[in-house]
Amino acid sequence: MSINGWFPLALSDAITAGSSAGAIVKGLEVVVWRDDAGNAHAWEDRCPHRGMKMSFGFVRGDHIACLYHGWQYGVDGQCQKIPAHPELDVPKSICVNTYGAAEAGGMIWAALGEAGDAPTLPDATAVRSLYIEVPLNTALAALPSAVGAKGFTPEGPVARLDSRWGMLLVGLQEIGETSCALHIAVAGRATPETCAQIAMAAARLRDDVEAGVAA
Amino acid sequence: MTDPVLYNYDLDIDCYTVRMIAGCLGIALELRNVDMFPGNEHLSPEMLALNPQGRLPVLVEDSLVLTQPLSIILHLAETRCPEHPLLPTDPGIGARMLDWMTFAAREMGVAGAARATAMLGAPGDLDALRAQARRALRLVDDHLTLQGFKGLGFVAGPEVTLADLMLFPPFALSRDFGIDHDAFPALRNWARRVRKTKGFSTMPGIPDYH
Numbered sequence: 137m138s139i140n141g142w143f144p145l146a147l148s149d150a151i152t153a154g155s156s157a158g159a160i161v162k163g164l165e166v167v168v169w170r171d172d173a174g175n176a177h178a179w180e181d182r183c184p185h186r187g188m189k190m191s192f193g194f195v196r197g198d199h200i201a202c203l204y205h206g207w208q209y210g211v212d213g214q215c216q217k218i219p220a221h222p223e224l225d226v227p228k229s230i231c232v233n234t235y236g237a238a239e240a241g242g243m244i245w246a247a248l249g250e251a252g253d254a255p256t257l258p259d260a261t262a263v264r265s266l267y268i269e270v271p272l273n274t275a276l277a278a279l280p281s282a283v284g285a286k287g288f289t290p291e292g293p294v295a296r297l298d299s300r301w302g303m304l305l306v307g308l309q310e311i312g313e314t315s316c317a318l319h320i321a322v323a324g325r326a327t328p329e330t331c332a333q334i335a336m337a338a339a340r341l342r343d344d345v346e347a348g349v350a351a
Numbered sequence: 352m353t354d355p356v357l358y359n360y361d362l363d364i365d366c367y368t369v370r371m372i373a374g375c376l377g378i379a380l381e382l383r384n385v386d387m388f389p390g391n392e393h394l395s396p397e398m399l400a401l402n403p404q405g406r407l408p409v410l411v412e413d414s415l416v417l418t419q420p421l422s423i424i425l426h427l428a429e430t431r432c433p434e435h436p437l438l439p440t441d442p443g444i445g446a447r448m449l450d451w452m453t454f455a456a457r458e459m460g461v462a463g464a465a466r467a468t469a470m471l472g473a474p475g476d477l478d479a480l481r482a483q484a485r486r487a488l489r490l491v492d493d494h495l496t497l498q499g500f501k502g503l504g505f506v507a508g509p510e511v512t513l514a515d516l517m518l519f520p521p522f523a524l525s526r527d528f529g530i531d532h533d534a535f536p537a538l539r540n541w542a543r544r545v546r547k548t549k550g551f552s553t554m555p556g557i558p559d560y561h
C-alpha cells in the first residue's frame with residue numbers, strides 16, 4: 137500500500153518533551169518523539185541495527201536512543217554514537233528513515249510519501265485521543281451523533297464537526313483495517329469542564345461502536 | 352522488629368508489585384525465592400501448607416501469613432510507616448486510593464492472568480483475558496484523562512499514592528501479553544510520573560531507561 141500525505145499521529149500535548157510513542161498509519165510503524173527543545177519528530181519506528189522499535193527507546197536532550205543497544209540518533213536521523221564502540225566515528229550510512237513533522241490544530245502530523253504542503257488548521261485545545269477497535273469508517277459514521285453534530289466536513293485526514301461544544305477538529309488515523317484512532321481537539325480555548333464532557337462523549341462513542349450499538 | 356519474609360518469584364507480577372512498593376516505602380524484606388516457573392515450587396506441599404491458594408507472593412511476619420498484594424501492602428505501610436507520604440492524610444483522597452487499590456486487585460487482576468498465560472504456561476483463554484485486560488487499562492486511561500482536566504496527575508489526587516504504584520505493573524508489563532502502549536496516552540505519561548517515586552525499582556520486562 138502506498139501512503140501519501142500528512143497524517144495525524146498524536147495530540148501535541150500527549151507527547152511531552154523528552155518522550156516518545158509509537159503510532160501506526162495503515163500498517164506503517166512510526167515513532168513520534170519530542171526533543172528537550174520542544175520540537176516534534178516523526179521517523180520510521182525501526183532501529184537500523186536490529187530492527188527494534190525506536191518508540192521503545194528513550195529521549196535524551198536532542199537525540200533518541202534505541203532500548204536494545206543504546207545507539208543514539210540526532211534530530212536528522214543520523215546515528216551519532218554507538219556506546220559499545222565509543223571511539224568509533226559512526227558511518228553516515230547508519231541512519232533512521234525520517235519523515236517531515238508538523239504541528240497544527242493541537243496535533244502532531246507526519247509527512248508520508250508524496251505529502252505536499254503541511255496542513256493549516258486553526259489553533260485548538262487538545263482534548264483526547266481515542267483508540268477504537270473498529271474500521272475508521274465505522275467510527276466516523278457514528279461520530280456526528282455522538283457529539284451533537286449534523287454531519288462532518290472531511291478535509292483529508294481531518295473531520296470538522298459543528299458540535300454542541302463548538303467546532304471540533306478530529307484527526308483521523310487509520311491504524312489498520314479494523315482499528316483506528318481519533319485525535320480530538322476543539323477550536324479555540326475550551327474550559328476543563330468542556331474538555332471533560334467531550335472526553336466522556338468520546339469514550340461512550342468508542343464503547344458503543346465496539347459493541348456494535350452505534351451505526 | 353525483624354524483617355518480614357516475602358516468598359517471592361522475581362518474574363511474577365504480584366511479587367514485583369510488593370517488592371517495588373516495599374522499596375518505595377523504605378521497608379526491607381527478607382526474600383525467599385520460590386521456583387514458580389518452570390519448577391512449580393509454589394505448588395509444593397510446603398508452599399501449599401503456607402498458602403493453599405497455590406499463589407505468590409506470601410508474606411510471613413511472626414504468626415501472620417498474608418496472601419494478597421493489597422493486604423500485604425496496606426499491612427506493611429500501616430504498621431511500619433503510617434506517616435509515609437504515599438499514604439494520603441486527606442480522608443477523601445485516602446478513600447479514592449483504597450477504591451483504586453481494590454480496582455487494581457480485582458478488575459486489573461486479569462492482566463496478571465493474561466501475562467501468566469502468555470509467558471508462564473498458565474492455562475487460560477489468552478484472547479479473552481487480553482480483551483478484559485484492555486478494558487481495565489482503558490478504564491484507568493479514561494480516568495486519568497479526566498483527572499488531567501482537573502490538574503490532577505494521579506488516580507486518587509494530585510500526588511502519587513499506593514494505588515498508582517499498584518496499577519503501574521499491569522500497564523508497564525502489558526506488552527508481555529500483547530497489548531502495546533500506543534493506545535493509552537494518559538497511562539503512558541502517568542507511568543513516567545510514577546517512575547519518579549523515590550525508591551522505585553523495575554523488573555525484567557520493564558526498562559530501566561524511559
